[in-house]
Amino acid sequence: MKIPARIAPSILACNLARLSDECTAALGAGGDFVHFDIMDNAFVPNLTFGAPVLKSLRDDGFSGFVDVHLMTNDVDRLVEDCAAAGANSITIHYEATNHIHRALTKIQDLGCEVGLAINIATPLDAIEFVLDDLDMLLVMTINPGFGGQSLIPAALPKIERAKKLIDSRGLNVHVQVDGGVKVSNIRTIADAGADTFVVGSEFFSASNYAERCAEFRAKLA
Numbered sequence: 001m002k003i004p005a006r007i008a009p010s011i012l013a014c015n016l017a018r019l020s021d022e023c024t025a026a027l028g029a030g031g032d033f034v035h036f037d038i039m040d041n042a043f044v045p046n047l048t049f050g051a052p053v054l055k056s057l058r059d060d061g062f063s064g065f066v067d068v069h070l071m072t073n074d075v076d077r078l079v080e081d082c083a084a085a086g087a088n089s090i091t092i093h094y095e096a097t098n099h100i101h102r103a104l105t106k107i108q109d110l111g112c113e114v115g116l117a118i119n120i121a122t123p124l125d126a127i128e129f130v131l132d133d134l135d136m137l138l139v140m141t142i143n144p145g146f147g148g149q150s151l152i153p154a155a156l157p158k159i160e161r162a163k164k165l166i167d168s169r170g171l172n173v174h175v176q177v178d179g180g181v182k183v184s185n186i187r188t189i190a191d192a193g194a195d196t197f198v199v200g201s202e203f204f205s206a207s208n209y210a211e212r213c214a215e216f217r218a219k220l221a
């Protein structure tokens with residue numbers, strides 16, 4: 001099933017001192033939703049921000065759709081905090097969570113869309129039995145932790161297989177990619193089967209976000 005492409009600016013790469021304005025600008029420029037990278041300096045070797053920052057963003061009046069990408073261990077309490085702070089969608093990592101099915105169910109019970117991320121070395125078989133419970137499967141295209149890395153080519157055949165598996169079951173699960181997505185490679189990634197594209201450094205390094213977003217979309221047309 002062909003799903004319309006979605007562009008998700010990753011605010012990890014924005015001017016965080018102006019977070020609310022940057023989120024508004026990113027969606028005003030044509031981004032479909034905000035990708036909000038929470039890192040804990042344990043699951044990944046970097047530390048960013050947490051649910052209180054999302055709450056401040058909401059308190060400041062930002063009402064756009066926010067997908068939280070939780071790159072953390074111990075997600076059980078954090079998913080509650082993120083939902084309470086105003087997340088619309090929460091994506092957790094297969095590798096960081098002992099009881100995946102329980103955590104996914106909790107995200108759904110909290111009223112959020114359900115996302116599951118798999119790192120480069122994690123086989124698709126690992127998530128076969130929870131695929132039906134997802135709104136989105138995130139196939140990582142880098143090792144998580146930092147923006148500005150290059151896409152790891154091994155992810156491409158995995159995207160292809162993921163899309164085939166989803167289609168073979170007739171599911172309406174988005175295939176998202178995160179890391180190293182550029183104007184120069186987005187078409188190749190889309191052809192592999194991805195429909196949702198996280199864009200960090202390539203998006204926010206542009207002097208004109210709308211022009212950059214149009215460049216991405218032109219490649220997907």
Ligand code: DX5
Nearest residue numbers: 010144145147148180200201
């Ligand atoms: C990194 C984050 C990404 C990051 C992508 O672990 O999950 O969302 O912002 O940045 P780019 O697009 O620069 O690779």
Ligand code: ZN
Nearest residue numbers: 010037069178
């Ligand atoms: Zn991310």
